[in-house]
Amino acid sequence: MSDTTEKTEAEATTPEPHERETTDERGASILRQVVGSNAAISILAVVLALILSGILIAATDPTVQSTAGYFFARPTDLFGAAWSSVSLAYTSIFQGAIINFQAVGFAAAITPLASTLNFAMPLIVAGLGVALSFRTGMFNIGGQGQILIGAACAGWVGFSFDLPIGIHIPLAVIAGIVGGAFWGAIVGFLKARTGAHEVIVTIMLNYVALYLISFMLRTPGLLQAKGSTNPQSPATLPSAILPNPFGAHFPLSLGFLIVIAATFFVSWLLNRSSLGFRFRAVGENPHAARTAGINVKNVYVWAMLISGALIGIAGATQVLSTLTTGFSSGIDAGIGFDAITVALLGRSRPWGVFGAGILFGALKAGGYAMQAANGVPIDIVLVVQSLIVLFVAAPPLVRSIFRIPAPGAKPRPTRSAKADSKKMAVVTK
Template sequence: MSAPVAETPAPAPQPSAARPRATSFWRSTALPSLLSVVMALVVGAVLIALSDDDVRAASQYFFSRPTDTFVAVWQSVTQAYAALFRGSIINLSADSVAGVLGPLANTLLFATPLIAGGLAVAIPFRAGMFNIGTEGQITVAAVFAAYVGFAFALPPVVHLVAAVLAGLLGGALWGAIPGVLKATTGAHEVITTIMLNYVARFGILFALGTTYFQREGRADPISPPIPDTAALPALLPFGRLNWAFVIALAAAALAWWLINRSTVGFRLRAVGANPEAARTAGMSVPRTYVTAMVLAGTFAGVAGVSQVLGSEKVLTGGISAGLGFDAITVALLGRANPLGVVAAGLLFGGLKAGGLTMQATTGTSLDIVVVLQALIVLFIAAPALISAVFRLRSTGAGVGQLSKGWNG
């Protein structure tokens, strides 16, 4: 009889790659960003308390009745943040659907250009570039979209599509300029985009002073109104929220696909991680730089279109309203990840919408909201501080290494 053949033990099941990847994303990206927001809210609470009149009055007799000071601090902070919540999420004390859901609609309205602008900063990050020119790209996109909107008489659907495409084209062309300069001359995109911001800022003021753009009978720099045929339709029966929000979400989904599933995204990430290695592998680094900036300008064009065809429906010198610089903050908080950019845009939209209610209800200065945004960026840029405070493992790269640290 032959000896029995020993059975080969079945291989142990391997853990799914999706779970470690999701865990890594949570620990390295989501958790540090969330804790940065928490830290900013804590510091903001201190500032709110210090600026409150009742707190200062109670602190004058702190040693005789310390509880009065603590109660005043608690009331000032909770009332301010409760007003921030009511103005940004939901107002349960309202007596109509519009009043209850109006704050959320305002949050989504304010978040729309921030999401699109944040994508315009996040995409070049992946290629190792820092796009400071989102402000100018939004402005130029708005000029292109507005001109097609008020200067041409087209059928309703055709008019809207033409105006939107014109805005995207304007942003793409303005974004292509620093990309081409970097690819052909090596000019740093930070310098060129900053300078192009000034060109766009004063260029729109010049354009609004000409007969092509200035509204007839007006001496101030303002264009004719955007007709209904070229305006983005409302998304809800109340408020100013319009279909630009849906377009921004679609743009975020497209950006995620481009980065994670397309050949273009692979080249962007490869060049951002190591340009020399990408060049050795046969990739055209200059062409990748141009592609990144064209994509950035196109996404910024979504923000410009949302402003001029959606919420404002008129072109003015302040159409960008500093959104391009806020978009940098959104991209940093979102860690150059499209999903993170959406979340950060919603957060900053909520801060903007709720800050107005907070100021009107409690008298807390609206500048506190700006301080909160700055603190969030500060803590995002100091991951070692977040790790030390919350006893975490190293959270990875800071702001200066985002373009290389989030390519995986």
């Protein structure tokens, strides 16, 4: 009797075949959703970029080229040299961007991490500005001009007024925000009132800002340092320089806290506020948003104003860092265009942009270490960034390489499903 009871309980707890298939299908469906998500596609794009860049590093290595001459005699020499070249290059990037295992002491070991965050600081906040415009359905290509105007405003406040540090730093940062917001609002106003395309306007305003700042840096009484013939501003006063609370071994200013606060703000703005809802509604379908009663023209103006303000913070942090000789017209350092890449990799999501900015900061910081340690050209970093953009902009290509089904596509039938279909076909006949 007990044996019969145990068998009955076992049979009751054992799932039927169709229940097992349903569980397997659910698990496979969840796995497909995770692998096919935007975050996974971005990660796979980075992996592909690193693989292809590794091939390029190996192909340009002199040792690999010499071993390729006798490949058919000893093929292992070629593979060994290629592996050594690529592994050393990527190890140098890691040690130059995250942790240097060869350094003496913990503080010196994590100094590369500070360099990564320092490079990432303007990239993140500028990427947030570009991402916000993307979510509104606009393409802000004017990051260079907005950084230049923001840097000029922050720099002018930084060297013109001798104020207490608690007033001088916030005032200089606000000046950079206002400058970038003004330059971005011009684009939104022209698009709203005249229908001008924001891509053309932002590109043209980049040139306007560049030549305007260059003129002001060559004109005494405007931005040029007194007694200097170089196109350079006076040095920022110590009371306006963002302090470094971590010491010389961790060269990271408090500007990174501003960047974190900006990330929280953009996340709240897009996901929690009514203005952010209007931004997203216009970005999805401006005609439907207009039908729902949203003032699309005002949304364009506000979106570009806030986008420019965020990018202006990047200009302010560039100027208010530990500058001792003032700034020049090259203060943007290509950040305005790199921010587009950061926003694309982050899928225009605030915390995705934050992570993408840190990745690109690590590539920049590690690229110099790679060049110094192995002689690999730092242009390889630009190749990695370009390949990341290529793969991020072409999700179908990434899905086809890794055999990931597109969203909404019918899953491939399992072996059991194929067997059941064949049985049904036999029974039907």
